[in-house]
Amino acid sequence: MNASSGSTHFIRARRGYAGRRIVNAAMLVFTGLTTMLALVPLFWIIGYVVYQGGRHINLAFFTQLPTPPGVEGGGVWNAIQGTILLVILSGIFAIPPGVLAAFYAAYYPNTPLGIVVRFSTDVLAGVPSIVIGLFLYALVVVAQGHFSGLAGGIALAILMLPTIIRTTEEMLKLVPPTLREASLALGAPEWKTSLQVVLPAAGNGLITGFLLGLARASGETAPLLFTALGNEWFDFASLVRSGVETGLNPFEVFIRIIEQPVDSLPLTLWKYAQQPYPERIQQAWAAALVLMGFVLAINIAARLWIVVRARRMKG
Numbered sequence: 290m291n292a293s294s295g296s297t298h299f300i301r302a303r304r305g306y307a308g309r310r311i312v313n314a315a316m317l318v319f320t321g322l323t324t325m326l327a328l329v330p331l332f333w334i335i336g337y338v339v340y341q342g343g344r345h346i347n348l349a350f351f352t353q354l355p356t357p358p359g360v361e362g363g364g365v366w367n368a369i370q371g372t373i374l375l376v377i378l379s380g381i382f383a384i385p386p387g388v389l390a391a392f393y394a395a396y397y398p399n400t401p402l403g404i405v406v407r408f409s410t411d412v413l414a415g416v417p418s419i420v421i422g423l424f425l426y427a428l429v430v431v432a433q434g435h436f437s438g439l440a441g442g443i444a445l446a447i448l449m450l451p452t453i454i455r456t457t458e459e460m461l462k463l464v465p466p467t468l469r470e471a472s473l474a475l476g477a478p479e480w481k482t483s484l485q486v487v488l489p490a491a492g493n494g495l496i497t498g499f500l501l502g503l504a505r506a507s508g509e510t511a512p513l514l515f516t517a518l519g520n521e522w523f524d525f526a527s528l529v530r531s532g533v534e535t536g537l538n539p540f541e542v543f544i545r546i547i548e549q550p551v552d553s554l555p556l557t558l559w560k561y562a563q564q565p566y567p568e569r570i571q572q573a574w575a576a577a578l579v580l581m582g583f584v585l586a587i588n589i590a591a592r593l594w595i596v597v598r599a600r601r602m603k604g
Contacts, residue, residue, distance in 0.1 A: 335581070342578025345571040350579075355521045361568050365576055367523040371438065371551035372507060372583070374525070375517065378442025378547065379449055379506045384499055387453030392483060394454065395461040406454070414451035421447050422512030430516060438551040441517030448509060449502035456498025460491035493595045500591040504584045510555040519560065520550040554580040 349364045356363030390406050397403040421444055429440040464487050472482040488495070513519075525546065532542035554576050561573035 338574065338577050338581060341574035342576075345575040346578065350572070350575055354524065355572075358564060358569060359566050363572075365552075365554065365557050365572065365579070367521055368552040368554045368557040368576065369579070370525045371517070371520070371523055371556075372553045374438055374546070374551055375441050375445055375513075375553055376503055376507050378438065379445035380499070380503060382443055382446035383449040383453055383502065383506075387450050387502075388457055388488075388495070390450075391454045391457030391461060395458045407458075410451050410454045413447070414455075417511075418448055418509055419511035419515075422515035425512065426515035433548070435548075436516060436518035436550040437548045438517055439547045441513050441551060441553070442547070444512035444516045445506035445509060448512065449506050452502040452505060453498055456501065457491070457495055460494030460498070461487060463494070464490045493599070496594055497591050500587050504587045507553075507587070508555055508580060508584060510553075510559045513553055513556050514559075517553065517556065518550045519552045519556050521552060523549060523551050554583065 349362060351364055351369065352366055353362070353364035354367050355365065390410075394403050394406045394410075398407070425440050425444040425447075429443060430436055433440070468490060469482055469487055472486045473479070477486070528546050528549065529542055532545055537545065558573050558576040558580065561569040561576065564570070
């Protein structure tokens with residue numbers, strides 16, 4: 290290559306580099322604008338819910354049971370208690386089987402059962418939530434003869450399972466195989482290695498998956514229409530008090546509570562938004578704001594837990 294051809298190649302390379310920089314800058318601007326365009330509706334919705342709901346939130350909203358339609362005042366204490374009960378029940382029903390299924394799918398992915406678990410998880414993730422509600426109506430509500438928090442908790446647990454199984458499986462795959470092999474080589478049995486070595490190593494991702502599943506379950510409405518139904522007079526303290534007065538033991542009181550139809554914040558929001566009473570519409574906006582705050586609190590708790598755990602592991 291002589292000096293003339295080398296100079297020509299250098300000039301072409303500079304022009305090509307300048308062209309790529311222009312295209313890169315243009316694509317960055319385009320990406321930023323489209324990102325802002327996608328965020329505008331999100332922030333608009335959040336801002337409008339905060340504006341509408343924040344005007345009607347007061348202490349009574351969190352501490353009192355609903356008043357009859359058309360009567361001002363009252364709150365959604367029944368829905369808050371019902372939401373907490375349903376989230377706890379769904380977590381109890383979903384987390385243990387979800388973790389076990391994820392362990393099997395991660396350790397034995399190519400076995401017939403492993404393939405079935407992964408395929409079933411994918412199928413279950415695509416099933417509409419209202420179909421799950423109808424399924425639980427036929428399976429639990431008809432068998433019990435009445436709507437109940439138990440049926441609602443099982444329905445939400447089924448909705449949580451795909452999230453828990455998938456996130457747990459992916460987190461288990463990130464744990465170095467040598468860690469598990471070292472534990473097995475030292476003579477620890479498989480179950481002890483899974484519980485005391487692999488599970489803590491993947492703990493951050495597992496907790497995040499659990500909380501994401503709980504956040505999804507706490508915002509569902511459709512399956513609860515056919516299972517929990519709603520109960521404007523649900524009061525945990527009254528049920529416990531009446532159970533103690535009638536001589537029931539704690540387990541019988543617990544069964545009595547979960548056999549009651551219960552309300553939830555998304556269910557209350559759906560019902561109140563359809564009613565022609567202004568005070569109910571206002572409380573629907575306030576319930577939407579509380580529900581958003583509840584889901585946000587779960588996500589923040591997950592992040593804080595991860596940060597605290599990471600600091601402890603480093604220290």
